[in-house]
Amino acid sequence: MPITPATATPSSSNGTAVAILLELVDENGVTIGTAEKLAAHQPPGRLHRAFSVFLFDERGRLLLQQRAQGKYHSPGVWSNTCCGHPYPGESPFAAAARRTYEELGVSPSLLAEAGTVRYNHPDPDSGLVEQEYNHLYVGLVQASPHPDPEEVDATAFVTPAELAERHARDPFSSWFMTVLDAARPAVRELTGPSAAW
Numbered sequence: 001m002p003i004t005p006a007t008a009t010p011s012s013s014n015g016t017a018v019a020i021l022l023e024l025v026d027e028n029g030v031t032i033g034t035a036e037k038l039a040a041h042q043p044p045g046r047l048h049r050a051f052s053v054f055l056f057d058e059r060g061r062l063l064l065q066q067r068a069q070g071k072y073h074s075p076g077v078w079s080n081t082c083c084g085h086p087y088p089g090e091s092p093f094a095a096a097a098r099r100t101y102e103e104l105g106v107s108p109s110l111l112a113e114a115g116t117v118r119y120n121h122p123d124p125d126s127g128l129v130e131q132e133y134n135h136l137y138v139g140l141v142q143a144s145p146h147p148d149p150e151e152v153d154a155t156a157f158v159t160p161a162e163l164a165e166r167h168a169r170d171p172f173s174s175w176f177m178t179v180l181d182a183a184r185p186a187v188r189e190l191t192g193p194s195a196a197w
Contacts, residue, residue: 022085023049029116029133034088041073045120045129051096052134052179053082054187055108055141060195061157062187063141064166065104067173068153073128076153078166079173080180081141083134092135104155105146111139114186121174130175136183138190160196 020037024046031049040046055063063081067074082103086095093113101107114136121130145155158166167177180187187197 021088023088025049025133027118027133031088037085038072041128041130043122043127043129045122045131047118047131047133048085049092050085050130050132050134051083051092051099051137052080052175052183053096053100053108053111053137053139054114054180054183055081055100055106055139056187056191056195057141057157059157060191060197061159062163062197063104063145064156064158064163065145065147065152066154066156068149068151070150073126074123074173077171077173078156079176083173083175083179093137096135096137103148103151105148106141106143108139109142111137112186112190114138114183117179117182119175119178121178123174132175134175134179134182136179136186138183138186140190 021034022037022040023031024033024035025048026032035046035048040048064078065081066078067076069075082100084095084099086092097108097111116133116135118133119130123130147155184197191197
């Protein structure tokens with residue numbers, strides 16, 4: 001499968017740029033059309049399909065990523081393991097597995113659905129808007145990340161206490177707490193009571 005970073009501009013056979021399209025959805029998550037990626041994020045934002053992944057190691061620690069400084073949207077902030085947008089017609093599950101490998105160089109040893117959440121989060125720094133119908137996934141990772149530097153500046157495995165300390169100290173994505181809170185029931189089921197999520 002070809003690797004296509006979310007920030008890349010694919011070229012057609014004649015060398016012209018091809019727009020990255022996202023699936024627009026209604027409030028029930030039913031596809032109603034497509035829009036170019038940047039246009040979908042410009043105010044007031046257009047509701048589109050997205051996914052968020054939360055991967056944990058054998059000790060129940062969450063893998064965070066710090067988004068690369070070169071990203072046009074939310075650069076340099078910490079966020080969940082992986083997030084992004086399926087291509088039109090691509091299943092959110094397939095997109096989540098694909099992007100996790102593309103961004104972090106790891107494939108989940110387990111990946112399970114954890115529900116959906118709908119939100120509208122403006123990003124004051126970029127002026128863009130995350131208006132998303134987000135499919136949530138939780139899973140396990142057994143390999144060490146090997147991030148793509150175009151996508152990820154750093155990674156960290158954290159306990160809930162370490163996450164709280166980092167969240168109080170460092171900038172996080174505008175959507176992070178919304179997606180984590182929505183995924184918590186599945187996270188707790190996956191990691192067990194001793195992990196304290």
